Amino acid sequence: MLSKALELWAFRVTTLCKSVQAKAAAMSSLVVGLVIAFVYCWQMSLVMLGSIPIMVAATALQYLVVLGASKNENVNITNANQIVVDSVMNARTVQALCVEKGLVSMYVSWVEKSMVGMWRRNILAGMGFGISNGIFFFIMAGGFYIASFLIKENVADFEGVMMAFMGIFYAGMGAGQAAVMVGDASKAKVACHDMFQLMDRISAINGLEPTGDTPKQLEAGRIEFRDVKFFYPFRPEVLVLKGTSFSIAAGQSVGLVGPSGGGKSTVMSLIQRFYDPQEGQVLIGADRVPLNTVNIRWWRRQVGFVGQEPILFNTTVRANIMYGLDDDETVSDEHLCQCERISNLAFLHKGGNKGLETEVGPRGSRLSGGQKQRVAICRALIRNPPVMLLDEATSALDTQSEAIVQKALEAASEGRTSFAIAHRLSTIQGCDVILVNADGRVVEMGSHAELMASKGVYYKLQIQAQK
Ligand SMILES: Nc1ncnc2c1ncn2[C@@H]1O[C@H](COP(=O)(O)OP(=O)(O)OP(=O)(O)O)[C@@H](O)[C@H]1O
Numbered sequence: 001m002l003s004k005a006l007e008l009w010a011f012r013v014t015t016l017c018k019s020v021q022a023k024a025a026a027m028s029s030l031v032v033g034l035v036i037a038f039v040y041c042w043q044m045s046l047v048m049l050g051s052i053p054i055m056v057a058a059t060a061l062q063y064l065v066v067l068g069a070s071k072n073e074n075v076n077i078t079n080a081n082q083i084v085v086d087s088v089m090n091a092r093t094v095q096a097l098c099v100e101k102g103l104v105s106m107y108v109s110w111v112e113k114s115m116v117g118m119w120r121r122n123i124l125a126g127m128g129f130g131i132s133n134g135i136f137f138f139i140m141a142g143g144f145y146i147a148s149f150l151i152k153e154n155v156a157d158f159e160g161v162m163m164a165f166m167g168i169f170y171a172g173m174g175a176g177q178a179a180v181m182v183g184d185a186s187k188a189k190v191a192c193h194d195m196f197q198l199m200d201r202i203s204a205i206n207g208l209e210p211t212g213d214t215p216k217q218l219e220a221g222r223i224e225f226r227d228v229k230f231f232y233p234f235r236p237e238v239l240v241l242k243g244t245s246f247s248i249a250a251g252q253s254v255g256l257v258g259p260s261g262g263g264k265s266t267v268m269s270l271i272q273r274f275y276d277p278q279e280g281q282v283l284i285g286a287d288r289v290p291l292n293t294v295n296i297r298w299w300r301r302q303v304g305f306v307g308q309e310p311i312l313f314n315t316t317v318r319a320n321i322m323y324g325l326d327d328d329e330t331v332s333d334e335h336l337c338q339c340e341r342i343s344n345l346a347f348l349h350k351g352g353n354k355g356l357e358t359e360v361g362p363r364g365s366r367l368s369g370g371q372k373q374r375v376a377i378c379r380a381l382i383r384n385p386p387v388m389l390l391d392e393a394t395s396a397l398d399t400q401s402e403a404i405v406q407k408a409l410e411a412a413s414e415g416r417t418s419f420a421i422a423h424r425l426s427t428i429q430g431c432d433v434i435l436v437n438a439d440g441r442v443v444e445m446g447s448h449a450e451l452m453a454s455k456g457v458y459y460k461l462q463i464q465a466q467k
Contacts, residue, residue, distance in 0.1 A: 033171020059176025255428025
């Protein structure tokens, strides 16, 4: 934490220094040049003083035309490059969808856009550059004329006029170059202001803050939503949960079903306390402790999560599993073996794999989708959480892999409270309780048999799924 704070502080100081540096450079060029000029020949300096603002403007013009000419091209080339990066990152999807040609033409169209008006822009830039250079030559010519006049009239000697001339000339050029930098520094300051604001923003739910209770005796698997109303901060006009209420006993398996956009994943997010509801409460344990009063880190360690796309790091399976633990935390070999068994990681010991030392490759690319998911299950299990959240954990898998992973998920959920969102209704039929979430409310709740018998929304979803 301390090193991070120091790093941010150093960054701020550097940014500030750059801005101060630009202004200091402008001022010092001007002052030093003028002092030298006036010391050597005040008459020459006085006459040439008027040329300084013209030189500043000419230098600024030179920089601006060069930058302006490439600005538009940069935006379009950035977009073109983004297509290349996305295509390489998602090479398999690109090939599977046969969209290579489409992507190439998108790339070409961005590159072509960067060329629109290129000639005009560059000709204008060249002319601007030429004009500003011409101005310098005129000033130099004028300076030489005045210098020769002053020498001829015995007002000053050659050394004096030349020193004064060079002093004025470099004062103007230096100030012009620095003036452009001042503009950039101001822009950077504005950009940094936004970034600093983001850095300074104190998160409403800060997982690093050591605040809140860490109850020792809490039946964490007991979860209740009491008339929860919730909208996402960036879309306050859409009330996603409009009064969601349910109560789950510890150890129950819960299936969350309902139409797309009904708020199932939102319920999961609120259980993980990524957000707090604007109205109503999420309560945990037998004593119905409000979730927003407990320590977030502690709570999140009570909750295992397996999502649709497992994120694995480019290291061994063991390291990927151990990411589920705190830095100073260790687990017994026995517990690790048990998690491995429950997650069905037997494949790690077959076909040339090196058990837990098997390297998974970048983003887990050396494992199949089902294998990655089983590693993710093991990672969630290693902390032995009393609550398991499974958000469409098998939706990206083929039928065969789905069956294997589903078995692992069921084993992993045993003895814990589990919430499962599944796109295939068959996978949640065996749950103790099924919550049917529609239009931001729990409209039905019961076992599969009960809900089928009541012939409501769940029944209709089942009929639709069978068609
Ligand atoms: N981060 C977010 N910011 C704003 N709105 C969001 C955000 N996440 C989800 N929503 C909106 O909240 C509503 C509920 O989304 P949610 O993902 O909870 O539904 P869901 O039932 O899980 O849907 P699906 O079955 O399609 O995954 C949707 O209208 C969605 O557009």
